[in-house]
Amino acid sequence: MLFDLLGDSKSAEYFSRMSLACHGPERDTGHTGNFWNITWAIPGVVRSGPHATGAWMKEFGSWYFDLARQWDGTFPHQGPPAMRGDSARNWDCTGADLLAYAMPLKKIMLTGKNPTQIPQLKPKEAQSIIIDGRGWSNNNRNAAYDQLSVDHLFQQLTSWSPVVRERAAMALARRKGINSPVPALVKMLDLPNIQARYGACRALAQLRGKAAPAVATLQKNLKHDDLWMRVHAAQTIAAIGQPAMSTLPALLTMVAKGATKEDPRAMEQRYLSFALFNARGGMLSRSLNGVDRELLYKAVKAGLKNEDGRARGSYSSIYTKLSLEELKPILPDIYRAIIEPSPSGIMFADQIQTAGLELFAKHRISEGIELTAAYAKNMKPHASEHRIKTVMTLMKSYGAHSQRAIPMLENAIDYFDNREPDFPKRLSKQKAQTVRDTIKEIKTSTKRPKLISIKSFL
Structure with missing residues (x-):
């Protein structure tokens, strides 16, 4: 809806279709429950036209709204079909549901007052998208796609929907007793249909090392004009793993490129960061043996500037795999990633900051003392009542040297006790006590490990 109001018809069409397809149990499995799906679906x-609206109402909306309405005309939030409520339990959905009923009036911008720029779906098109959303439940995720023929699965790999493509890819990889699908998938990588190429990548990624014969064609697709094709190709190469290591120089060079005019937020770099450096399955997550250090350094320096917190966090996987001598060229970048939190992806912003502080403590880098004390106060609030314990353990590892940071720690105590906004008071007090206990320990510490300064590496 918002993309439509902004005039971005391509994005609006995509998300309108996703709204139409998301009518089943998936609606109930979101991170915060189904309230927001019910509100904005x-x-x-509606942006895709009356046939889309009719198909959605027939499949889900009409019976849901009828059952949700109470005797007095209000619509309480129903929540997911589970014994426990979600994060929106006890919320009133009346306004949200009446917004849906007001769609035909087209009185305000939210209900379609301005003409949409999205192509209006025909009845068969709308029903086809409804079908795309069927066949999945949280306790039976595979059965529907496992019943499809191999030919049908290949057809589903060309779908407009990334969800359909992914499920078809997973089902194809699970299928036993068939000829290897790799040759046919490699051919799909050369098709003009970009969705078919995406789908082929997802299927090859599911096949892991068995997809090794596709590496050469995948590497060719790293130069495709379409950003997401390049990302899909890189993700697939990473999933193939060891048989695809010959592509690593090209992948590291892509990461080092960073933001461009066509990709101002470096989304390509973001997804390649996961593919290469993610601790869970990243191509370089287990070993850096044989990796060209100059290419690696250029990639890490660029990646630690990515705007996304989760992307930056991926690079923490290499911190423990490099010696202090090997870390020297990127220590200033690690330092900067500690003091300059990512502007987006805030949920994951702490990962690279904490990893940097742990690295500084491990190698007894003097500047880590003040960095750790500052971070104790300024870290992201979410879950900080737990994270503060890790941070204070790092502070104590510097021994008596940490005494010079006591004024900073006392300032943090005052902040937690008296000034921390929008955080449970009980947990703020808990953090303050953790810092007090740390001060007591470092005041009596006699250990003075030998420190080094980052200045010697600049």
């Missing part, structure tokens, strides 16, 4: 569906 129908305004999104």
